[in-house]
Amino acid sequence: MDTIRIALPLAAAIAASFTAAAFANDDKLLNEARSVASAMPPKLLAVLQEEIQKGGPEGAIGVCREKAPAMAKAASEKTGWAIRRVSLKNRNPKAVPDAWEEAVLKEFDQRLAAGEKPTGLEKGEVVTVDGKKMYRYMKALPTQDLCLQCHGTPDRISPAVQAKLQELYPQDKAVGYHPAQIRGAMTLKKPL
Ligand code: HEC
Incomplete structure (x- = not known):
């Protein structure tokens, strides 16, 4: 009887400490993914502005x-996270989301519609694929006015840009956007 009385709280305490450790680890991964994903967009934006000028x-x-894929590749090599960009309306034919990414992009659109700020939209989760655990993270890439010169409605895209895009991306779906929409997302993953 006494053993049970002692053993139960002890078991509960051990279980609680394991859960706490798992959460702490998830937090660490989330913070790591967040800092890797946040480093790139401002740098890219600065180069874009300079080149447009x-x-x-x-x-x-x-x-x-x-530049964007090269930056993602360099960051991947430096940090060990696999990094790419995806979109529900992709321009690069390879930027198609997988099932998890597609669900998260749709969730971002819903959260945006429900009033969340587009710049803060992110999601991190431990997922199991083929019996292997990995940490996955996505951060939304919202449109701002500058993006519309290449991703906006036809009246915002110059004929020269339209011609070039048509030549490079005959299957382009990444047009028709307005400011503060979700153009796509950075997607990161790392095996655990
Ligand atoms: C000068 C033209 C131009 C501007 C301005 C521009 N983009 Fe793009 N964007 C492109 C091109 C070209 C691609 C295809 C890149 C590739 O081949 O991987 C692309 C691809 C992307 C992708 C990857 C997914 C896909 O559809 O292939 C995202 C996300 C994206 N752009 C977001 C943005 C955002 C956000 C802005 C504004 C901050 C922006 N872009 C501004 C031309 C532009």
Whole structure:
């Protein structure tokens, strides 16, 4: 009887400490993913602004086409997180979300519609794929006025940019956006 009385609270305490440890670990992963994902967009935006000023939006297409994937690759190599960009209306034919990413992008759109700020939209989760655990994280990439020169409605995209986009991306779906919408997201994952 006495053993049970002692054993039960002890078992509960051990279970609680395991759960607390798991949460602390998730928090650590979330913070890590957040800082990796947050480093890139401001740098990219600065380069975009500079290139648009120098050569107009048609001259800046290479920034989104080469610089963004190159930055993601460099950050992947440095941090160990697999990093890419995806969208429900992708321009790059490879930027198609997988099932988890598609669900999160739809959730971001719903959260935006419910009044959340687009810049703060993020999601981190431990998922199990083929019996292996990994941490997955997504951060929304909202449109701002500057983006519309290449992702906006036809009246916002110059004929030169339209021609170039058509040539490079015949299957382009990434147009018709307004400011403060979700253009896509950075998506990060790391095996645990
Ligand atoms: C100068 C033109 C230009 C501007 C301005 C621009 N983009 Fe892009 N964007 C592109 C091109 C070109 C691609 C395709 C890149 C590739 O081939 O991977 C792209 C791809 C993307 C992708 C990857 C998913 C996909 O559809 O392929 C995201 C996300 C994105 N842009 C967000 C933005 C956001 C947010 C802004 C504003 C901060 C922005 N872009 C401004 C031209 C532009």
